[in-house]
Amino acid sequence: MNTKTSIRKYDVAIIGGGIIGSSVAYFLLQEAPHLAVCVVEPDSTYEFASALRSSGGCRVQFTGEENIAMSLFSLDFIRHFDQRMSTAKQPAYADWVEGGYLFIVPPENAAQLEKTASLQQAQGCTLDLLSPAELKSRFPAMYVDDLGAGVHTPHDGWCDPNGLLWGFRRKAVELGAVYIAARVVGAQCDAAKVLAIQLDTGESVSAEAYVNAAGAWSGDLAGLFGMRLPISPLRRFEHYFTPGSHVGHLPYVKDMSRLAFRSEGQGYSGGLVDGSAVRGYNFEVDHDYFENVVWPAVAHRFPAFEAAKCHRTWSGLYEVNELDGNPVIGAWNSGLPNLYTVAGFSGHGMMHAPAAGRGMAELIVHGRYQTIDLARLGYERVERNQPYPELGIL
Numbered sequence: 001m002n003t004k005t006s007i008r009k010y011d012v013a014i015i016g017g018g019i020i021g022s023s024v025a026y027f028l029l030q031e032a033p034h035l036a037v038c039v040v041e042p043d044s045t046y047e048f049a050s051a052l053r054s055s056g057g058c059r060v061q062f063t064g065e066e067n068i069a070m071s072l073f074s075l076d077f078i079r080h081f082d083q084r085m086s087t088a089k090q091p092a093y094a095d096w097v098e099g100g101y102l103f104i105v106p107p108e109n110a111a112q113l114e115k116t117a118s119l120q121q122a123q124g125c126t127l128d129l130l131s132p133a134e135l136k137s138r139f140p141a142m143y144v145d146d147l148g149a150g151v152h153t154p155h156d157g158w159c160d161p162n163g164l165l166w167g168f169r170r171k172a173v174e175l176g177a178v179y180i181a182a183r184v185v186g187a188q189c190d191a192a193k194v195l196a197i198q199l200d201t202g203e204s205v206s207a208e209a210y211v212n213a214a215g216a217w218s219g220d221l222a223g224l225f226g227m228r229l230p231i232s233p234l235r236r237f238e239h240y241f242t243p244g245s246h247v248g249h250l251p252y253v254k255d256m257s258r259l260a261f262r263s264e265g266q267g268y269s270g271g272l273v274d275g276s277a278v279r280g281y282n283f284e285v286d287h288d289y290f291e292n293v294v295w296p297a298v299a300h301r302f303p304a305f306e307a308a309k310c311h312r313t314w315s316g317l318y319e320v321n322e323l324d325g326n327p328v329i330g331a332w333n334s335g336l337p338n339l340y341t342v343a344g345f346s347g348h349g350m351m352h353a354p355a356a357g358r359g360m361a362e363l364i365v366h367g368r369y370q371t372i373d374l375a376r377l378g379y380e381r382v383e384r385n386q387p388y389p390e391l392g393i394l
Contacts, residue, residue: 017041244307
């Protein structure tokens with residue numbers, strides 16, 4: 001048969017071979033080794049993959065029970081990634097750094113931070129609730145006069161997103177996943193299910209289940225199936241910079257303005273997300289953004305950064321769920337029940353990839369979640385226009 005008209009058949013077709021899609025493939029084959037799984041990914045270099053342009057942060061500091069549970073599982077998985085995910089041919093390297101996270105808030109938000117800390121502790125998280133004086137004692141270079149409280153989670157940290165992605169991909173391939181270098185350009189559906197997807201190679205893929213794991217492109221991909229998915233790409237910047245005088249080691253510092261940065265080698269890495277930026281697939285770098293937006297914020301919080309020097313700026317995309325900033329995980333039960341979505345993490349895809357991949361695998365193989373119940377993150381809330389209640393999307 002001519003390859004331009006051929007149909008490939010699988011049990012599960014995952015669209016998007018980044019860190020989320022590769023995690024789904026891995027956990028599917030862990031859960032059900034007999035499955036025929038393919039992953040459709042147009043770019044094996046991952047030039048524009050969101051995870052590879054991130055800072056690799058992993059934290060438990062959320063307010064939603066599902067998000068906290070996903071963090072606890074995922075952080076443990078990443079801590080032991082090198083041992084779990086090495087293949088017969090190649091070792092895996094996550095380069096985990098247990099550098100901690102520090103959320104700081106003004107006085108008017110201190111009560112909510114204390115409430116959130118209690119919830120996190122109840123789910124098994126280790127943390128320290130700190131007063132401004134305690135913050136100053138622990139981080140002497142920090143300006144604290146306008147702060148009300150902070151929460152330090154010492155077992156949080158960061159890792160190498162590139163190592164994580166390729167570790168998942170190589171292990172999935174070792175278990176039997178087939179990666180197809182192509183882009184999905186169309187879908188064939190009837191009233192009850194997806195029948196096949198068309199690729200830009202001219203081939204088609206037929207499967208029993210289809211997974212939208214296309215990240216920042218997932219909203220457009222959903223449209224090919226007639227599904228409205230409120231996920232859009234948002235450009236954000238990361239910067240590597242150094243201070244004018246000594247600051248010392250810092251955990252991943254985050255505040256209410258969406259400033260977030262951490263120690264990185266001899267300097268610091270991070271940025272400040274502009275949530276109001278125009279949506280779109282824009283990777284151009286604004287080299288004035290650090291000086292105009294980030295520098296004033298870091299210099300206010302740590303005066304040693306008054307003489308900061310930015311050495312490098314790069315851009316990447318958040319896959320923003322415009323409804324509530326949280327992922328959509330589940331099947332389109334009211335439309336095409338064999339179309340699954342795991343997308344819209346809004347900047348937290350890498351850190352939740354292990355838990356999301358496991359959850360999606362459980363749902364496809366067993367028809368229900370076996371470990372963490374992620375039903376509240378399903379597509380039904382989009383249809384009801386009912387945001388998931390999470391205050392920790394910063």
